[in-house]
Amino acid sequence: MRKHISLLALLGILAAGCSENARQVEETEENETNTLAADSANLQPALQSINADDILKHTTVLASDAFEGRSPATTGEDSTVNYLTRQFKKLGLQPGNPNGTYVQEVPMFGYTPQPTATIKAGGKSVKLNFPTDYVAVTRQYVPNVDVTNSEMVFVGYGIVAPEYGWDDYKGVDVKGKTIVMLVNDPPITKATDASKLDSTMFGGKAMTYYGRWTYKYEIAAEKGAAAVIIIHETEPAGYPYEVLSGSHSREGFEIITPNKNMDRAKVEAWITEAKAREIFSATGRSLEQMKEAAVKKDFKPIPLNATATFNIKNKLREVKSRNVIAKLEGADPALKNEYVVYSAHWDHLGKDPSLQGDQVYNGALDNASGTAGLIEIAEAFTKVKTKPKRSILFLAVTAEEKGLLGSKYYASNPLYPLEKTVANINMDVLNAYGPTEDVVVIGYGNSTLEDVLAKAAQAQNRRIVPEASPEKGSFYRSDHFEFAKQGVPALYAKSGVLARNQPADYVKKWQNKYTAEDYHKLTDEVSDDWNLEGAAEDLRLFLRVGYTVANTKKIPEWKQGTEFKAKREAMLSGPADSVTAKYQ
Numbered sequence: 001m002r003k004h005i006s007l008l009a010l011l012g013i014l015a016a017g018c019s020e021n022a023r024q025v026e027e028t029e030e031n032e033t034n035t036l037a038a039d040s041a042n043l044q045p046a047l048q049s050i051n052a053d054d055i056l057k058h059t060t061v062l063a064s065d066a067f068e069g070r071s072p073a074t075t076g077e078d079s080t081v082n083y084l085t086r087q088f089k090k091l092g093l094q095p096g097n098p099n100g101t102y103v104q105e106v107p108m109f110g111y112t113p114q115p116t117a118t119i120k121a122g123g124k125s126v127k128l129n130f131p132t133d134y135v136a137v138t139r140q141y142v143p144n145v146d147v148t149n150s151e152m153v154f155v156g157y158g159i160v161a162p163e164y165g166w167d168d169y170k171g172v173d174v175k176g177k178t179i180v181m182l183v184n185d186p187p188i189t190k191a192t193d194a195s196k197l198d199s200t201m202f203g204g205k206a207m208t209y210y211g212r213w214t215y216k217y218e219i220a221a222e223k224g225a226a227a228v229i230i231i232h233e234t235e236p237a238g239y240p241y242e243v244l245s246g247s248h249s250r251e252g253f254e255i256i257t258p259n260k261n262m263d264r265a266k267v268e269a270w271i272t273e274a275k276a277r278e279i280f281s282a283t284g285r286s287l288e289q290m291k292e293a294a295v296k297k298d299f300k301p302i303p304l305n306a307t308a309t310f311n312i313k314n315k316l317r318e319v320k321s322r323n324v325i326a327k328l329e330g331a332d333p334a335l336k337n338e339y340v341v342y343s344a345h346w347d348h349l350g351k352d353p354s355l356q357g358d359q360v361y362n363g364a365l366d367n368a369s370g371t372a373g374l375i376e377i378a379e380a381f382t383k384v385k386t387k388p389k390r391s392i393l394f395l396a397v398t399a400e401e402k403g404l405l406g407s408k409y410y411a412s413n414p415l416y417p418l419e420k421t422v423a424n425i426n427m428d429v430l431n432a433y434g435p436t437e438d439v440v441v442i443g444y445g446n447s448t449l450e451d452v453l454a455k456a457a458q459a460q461n462r463r464i465v466p467e468a469s470p471e472k473g474s475f476y477r478s479d480h481f482e483f484a485k486q487g488v489p490a491l492y493a494k495s496g497v498l499a500r501n502q503p504a505d506y507v508k509k510w511q512n513k514y515t516a517e518d519y520h521k522l523t524d525e526v527s528d529d530w531n532l533e534g535a536a537e538d539l540r541l542f543l544r545v546g547y548t549v550a551n552t553k554k555i556p557e558w559k560q561g562t563e564f565k566a567k568r569e570a571m572l573s574g575p576a577d578s579v580t581a582k583y584q
Helices: 002-049 052-062 065-070 075-090 213-222 241-248 273-283 287-294 364-381 405-412 451-458 480-485 506-517 531-553 565-571
Strands: 103-121 122-129 132-135 144-154 178-182 226-231 252-255 267-271 302-328 337-343 391-397 421-426 436-441 463-466 492-497
Touching: 002 213, 002 364, 002 531, 052 065, 052 075, 052 252, 052 364, 052 531, 075 302, 075 364, 103 132, 103 267, 103 273, 122 273, 132 241, 132 302, 178 213, 178 302, 213 463, 241 267, 252 391, 252 405, 267 273, 267 302, 273 287, 273 302, 287 463, 302 364, 302 405, 302 436, 337 364, 337 405, 337 480, 364 391, 364 463, 364 531, 391 405, 391 531, 405 480, 421 480, 421 531, 436 451, 451 463, 451 492, 451 531, 492 531
Parallel strands: 144 178, 178 226, 226 267, 337 391, 337 421, 421 492, 436 463
Antiparallel strands: 103 122, 103 252, 103 302, 132 267, 144 302, 302 391, 436 492
């Protein structure tokens, strides 16, 4: 009987505990609802200030021929920096540089490559025409490089990843050689189902940093290769070869390092799939055979019975480009020295005087639209009834199109400590096809910022979804990545794929058309058929996210298993007055 009473008592205690937990959950949900409602009322003037007409107005100016395609270190840069500075001043924002200016100088050098290349394979000479068959640059700060009769070796995907038990080099000495590799990560399939990718290897469908061309060039240089050739394939890369030929056939830029970049490989090149097939065929092989061999862990580098000769003459100039930055100081004395950073790159591909007719790569969507969005969000924050507790930085970075150089420089030389930087929200190519029911998160599952985004999206009757093609590595292709590499939680989100009141395939067709016909082409111009209401909706969403982060006690974090988590935790394990000390 006593045991029975004890059991009843225990059940009563458990029931009371469950009731209390339920009550706490209900209170938490009610508090979140009340907070969202209060924030919505507080943000109404700011939300209403964001509109499609203003986005179009700023985009039209920035993408005009007068701005000459906004290439760094040109009169187009001067026009862009002056325009952004005027806008930030007009809004009453403080200079973002502690030196009292709105700019951060970014020391770079410009290089215009003039390459020639010849490959001899299987006793045959394979002619390479620049830039239709290949592109090649040297990022060494020298006027001329030569690689002569360099032995060619196929190294699969060119990856060394100990955590996956993967090594494409297998100890083979490639010093002084020309190595050839495939784009992206190896698509490893499940042993039990060859139609499905193994999620335990290289992120499954999602690309890891090992798949990025930047990594491939880095590891090749570390191995001592003289030249590196990546085989371009449009489907896995996610963009046509013309993106490469358009970018690398004119002046490129690189940040100046103390050793003049002499630790880079002499030649960094891409080659078309068709030319790769021709080279392999001359050696008695096929591209399919090479790809089949490269997806196996026991792959070993394959000598190609071929040699490569490159000469690159470099037209060099030292330049100082500029990031543009403005600040809205936080209202809380205890938190105003912590920062939420909104970013967008202002640059595009500039002007090509050698062309007949239209010579200006206006870059209207990429990324005059994102820069216009940055101005719109900056204006909106000045209209919030209750100013955010943390400070907000509005950062327009240079040279994204040249390899994320402006954001790389800022993240390596921050104007405000990165341990005090709680989040980065990045905008690159806004939506010109109208409102959507969903929001795509690039790099889905990486940080708690997307949890904030999900709640904010609910206020718009929208939901967040993963990107459809994570294997294309979009997370590594815009400026938020440089913040992420340094450990700062970063959010890169875009309009979704389900347009309101449109057919199910409407967005996919629109995006495919833009990628094929306009992306990085002369035709990326302001168009009468744009619908920027979706862009305005997205900017209102990003405003909500940034405002929430700027006022919430708990700061964003990288989620478990994310490659950036360890760096952030190491960054924040400093003195007691570090940014997380208050929240532990």
